[in-house]
Amino acid sequence: MKLRISTALFITTAFILIIASYGRVQAQTYTQYKVQLNGDSSATWTITQVSGINGTSDTWADFQEKIASLVNAAASQTNRQMGIDDSSLQMSTFFASNDSKTTEYTFTWLNFSITENRRLVAGDVFGVAGFFNKLYGDGELEINYPTNYTLESVTPTPDQKDTSTQTLTWLGTQFFVTENPSIVLSAQEEVAANSGQQPMYVLIASVSAAAVIAATVASWLFFIVRRKKSKETPAMATLTLPETEEEKVVRVLRSNGGSAYQSAVTEQCRFSKAKTSQLLTALERKGIVRRYKKGRDKIVNLSENVKGEK
Numbered sequence: 001m002k003l004r005i006s007t008a009l010f011i012t013t014a015f016i017l018i019i020a021s022y023g024r025v026q027a028q029t030y031t032q033y034k035v036q037l038n039g040d041s042s043a044t045w046t047i048t049q050v051s052g053i054n055g056t057s058d059t060w061a062d063f064q065e066k067i068a069s070l071v072n073a074a075a076s077q078t079n080r081q082m083g084i085d086d087s088s089l090q091m092s093t094f095f096a097s098n099d100s101k102t103t104e105y106t107f108t109w110l111n112f113s114i115t116e117n118r119r120l121v122a123g124d125v126f127g128v129a130g131f132f133n134k135l136y137g138d139g140e141l142e143i144n145y146p147t148n149y150t151l152e153s154v155t156p157t158p159d160q161k162d163t164s165t166q167t168l169t170w171l172g173t174q175f176f177v178t179e180n181p182s183i184v185l186s187a188q189e190e191v192a193a194n195s196g197q198q199p200m201y202v203l204i205a206s207v208s209a210a211a212v213i214a215a216t217v218a219s220w221l222f223f224i225v226r227r228k229k230s231k232e233t234p235a236m237a238t239l240t241l242p243e244t245e246e247e248k249v250v251r252v253l254r255s256n257g258g259s260a261y262q263s264a265v266t267e268q269c270r271f272s273k274a275k276t277s278q279l280l281t282a283l284e285r286k287g288i289v290r291r292y293k294k295g296r297d298k299i300v301n302l303s304e305n306v307k308g309e310k
Contacts, residue, residue, distance in 0.1 A: 031139030043112035149185040
């Protein structure tokens with residue numbers, strides 16, 4: 001009985017050790033590459049490397065040297081200028097409770113793709129011999145493309161393709177690099193034009209043209225109205241001429257009912273006696289007034305035809 005229990009414990013312990021060992025081996029071999037293609041021809045790379053707790057990983061200097069060497073090799077292979085956005089370089093390490101650690105490397109590869117005729121073409125850089133061996137070896141490859149692009153063609157055929165998230169996935173890189181990789185993307189505006197819909201740039205141009213026409217018409221109307229106003233003859237202002245001395249005498253006589261003493265006319269008009277006499281003489285000659293002697297004064301009467309005038 002004791003022998004059977006000891007044997008069972010031995011087998012159980014051995015099984016646990018094998019499983020634990022297997023888990024650590026798996027942790028040491030897992031690598032994933034995520035590549036986000038960008039509309040400006042760049043690509044943002046995120047490399048995730050899982051290893052055992054004591055597994056080796058690159059230093060910061062090793063990481064920089066490794067990607068710089070690969071980008072230079074790709075530039076030479078494709079005869080295209082390339083580079084790395086230094087501000088995008090990142091490296092971080094995380095430790096898990098299952099005796100594993102995860103190291104993540106991030107960088108942006110400038111001029112990774114080719115932009116031509118509203119298309120984004122990627123893949124020529126993978127022509128570098130031993131491309132992924134220059135990084136962290138074989139692993140899962142995931143390539144994402146921009147939301148404003150649609151997939152036109154892809155080689156080799158991905159193991160998984162999700163158009164909703166615009167993600168292409170290959171479970172290993174060893175077959176990917178041996179089949180002349182090529183990913184061709186088309187801008188969605190171009191697809192819309194092919195289907196009979198108006199592309200965005202046509203709509204923008206139409207709106208801009210309409211705005212220019214409207215502004216031109218408004219300016220023309222403003223010019224016409226302003227020119228018309230400038231030609232209009234301004235209304236003549238009503239001028240009030242100053243009252244003459246004779247008119248003042250007539251007004252005073254009317255205010256007195258058409259008849260008044262000459263002395264009263266002198267006082268109300270505030271003229272001198274000589275001035276009043278001179279004015280009345282002139283009005284008599286015109287037939288406007290008549291004078292009659294009464295005592296030491298004279299009575300001045302307006303003519304009948306003048307009394308009715310206003």
